[in-house]
Amino acid sequence: MPKVHNWQLGREMAYPYEAAYPEQQFAFVFNINRCIACQSCTMACKSTWTFSKGQEHMWWANVETKPYGGYPMSWDVKTLELLDRVNPDGTTWTGVPSADRRQPYGRFEGRTIFEAERMLTPPSARVLGYLPADAEWNSPNIYEDNPVGSRGVPGEFHKTGETLPEHKTWFFYLARICNHCSYPACLAACPRGAIYKRPEDGIVLIDQAQCRGYRKCVEACPYKKTMYRGNTRVSEKCIACYPRVEGKDPESRGLPTETRCMSACIGQIRMQGLVKLNRDGTWAEDRQNPLYYMVHVAKVALPLYAQFGTEPNGYYIPPRWVPRPYLRQMFGPGVDQAIERYENPDRELTAVLQLFRRSNRIIFGYKVVEGPKVYEGTLRGRKVTLYDDTVIAYGKDGRELFRTTVEEPIHVRPARHANSI
Amino acid sequence: MPYRDPDPSDPGVLVGVAVPADPEAMREMAWVFAEEFARMGYDGPRLLAVFRAPFYAGAHRAWRALGEAEVVAIVAECVAVWRRPAAEEG
Numbered sequence: 024m025p026k027v028h029n030w031q032l033g034r035e036m037a038y039p040y041e042a043a044y045p046e047q048q049f050a051f052v053f054n055i056n057r058c059i060a061c062q063s064c065t066m067a068c069k070s071t072w073t074f075s076k077g078q079e080h081m082w083w084a085n086v087e088t089k090p091y092g093g094y095p096m097s098w099d100v101k102t103l104e105l106l107d108r109v110n111p112d113g114t115t116w117t118g119v120p121s122a123d124r125r126q127p128y129g130r131f132e133g134r135t136i137f138e139a140e141r142m143l144t145p146p147s148a149r150v151l152g153y154l155p156a157d158a159e160w161n162s163p164n165i166y167e168d169n170p171v172g173s174r175g176v177p178g179e180f181h182k183t184g185e186t187l188p189e190h191k192t193w194f195f196y197l198a199r200i201c202n203h204c205s206y207p208a209c210l211a212a213c214p215r216g217a218i219y220k221r222p223e224d225g226i227v228l229i230d231q232a233q234c235r236g237y238r239k240c241v242e243a244c245p246y247k248k249t250m251y252r253g254n255t256r257v258s259e260k261c262i263a264c265y266p267r268v269e270g271k272d273p274e275s276r277g278l279p280t281e282t283r284c285m286s287a288c289i290g291q292i293r294m295q296g297l298v299k300l301n302r303d304g305t306w307a308e309d310r311q312n313p314l315y316y317m318v319h320v321a322k323v324a325l326p327l328y329a330q331f332g333t334e335p336n337g338y339y340i341p342p343r344w345v346p347r348p349y350l351r352q353m354f355g356p357g358v359d360q361a362i363e364r365y366e367n368p369d370r371e372l373t374a375v376l377q378l379f380r381r382s383n384r385i386i387f388g389y390k391v392v393e394g395p396k397v398y399e400g401t402l403r404g405r406k407v408t409l410y411d412d413t414v415i416a417y418g419k420d421g422r423e424l425f426r427t428t429v430e431e432p433i434h435v436r437p438a439r440h441a442n443s444i
Numbered sequence: 445m446p447y448r449d450p451d452p453s454d455p456g457v458l459v460g461v462a463v464p465a466d467p468e469a470m471r472e473m474a475w476v477f478a479e480e481f482a483r484m485g486y487d488g489p490r491l492l493a494v495f496r497a498p499f500y501a502g503a504h505r506a507w508r509a510l511g512e513a514e515v516v517a518i519v520a521e522c523v524a525v526w527r528r529p530a531a532e533e534g
Contacts, residue, residue, distance in 0.1 A: 057480055057484075158454075193469045193473065342476075343472065343476050344469055344472040344473045344476050345469075376483075397527075398524075398525060398527065400524060402479075402521060402525045403475065407525050409525065409526075431485070433485035
């Protein structure tokens, strides 16, 4: 099997195809600290792409409650168990997070889903995975903290929700879409070569004319973001709203625009963009791209389950309150540094965090213009200095998209227009 | 939530699993709620209302566990740092 360099793992890795990288890569950062599971992203996607007959069980974008929730049920627990079986002596990360873009999190010592030959059945299979049962797809968010009704009274929520049982422990909301991986497991597993990665933006698509619905992609994707449609007998997946990313959607007016799920995010947790790649698949230095800054400079955003080996292009600012062992399993060894930096943001990070969701246009660059000092004091015993800097966002054409300040004024809708959208 | 009693033969049935939780996690959550909402522009009274309202289960549970005085202190410290200009009507 060919070898490719997986920079998130800091090492060469077996993959069924030779390395090939797009010019730019679709990528995104989600700030989990701010997600309230309002499901606006979920419904924006649903109402755009998966509202038809046969797609009832499909949620290309979903938000699940961790640690208990999952769509499909227990998707990550099941894949982690498979990885445990293929790594009976356990897995570790060696080295320390560093500035080396080919090995920023150290080196992963363990087998990925592409390196599990002895567990694959049949032996011709290429990727370690499992096929969720229908029941596991059918009830997204079951048992999670959603409003419920009384037993035997359908169609009506409890009127006194506060009396319901509550979680007695920590939890957080994990928003997910297809990660448009650099080494997609779905693509690797497809026996018909029906799945491809676009050279212009790295978006992973299924050619509906080539697909015969074998569901090898559904079985292989460790994030379970390819889904089978029974009435057309082919598989479907998130298409990264590519007409918007291309700037061809009517709303885009020619400028690359973020996906529907990103644009709908009222919690302002999401930012999506396109990052430049080097010929070896690592991110090309692009210091003023906010995604590059958060992933490779500030290092506050980390890949989801990098140990699976697919080099996912979704990055998360980890939730600060969750026990670290759980977070290290989910986001890797960079968690402690990421949380430290996020809790104590420097001047630039404070400004960059203001860029989230001020526009639906994809941000290709930013500039921070220094402003006056507005606060000096302490927070939880540590020294804090706050500056009212201005951050300016630029689009693909280099023109200014918008500018905002750290001390951004908020506007409250008057009561008579509170819900007039 | 299902309306019938769980069927043990159902592979999708919920199985409770204990997860480790630091006793300090509640205090940490309260700080995070306060700081994140303050960063987003909430002022003191609005933030405190979130903690007091039982419908915001996580924040309210922290308020019950820590007590009004500690939550008020947490909110005051966060608002002081991440202070915003007064909300503008309209």
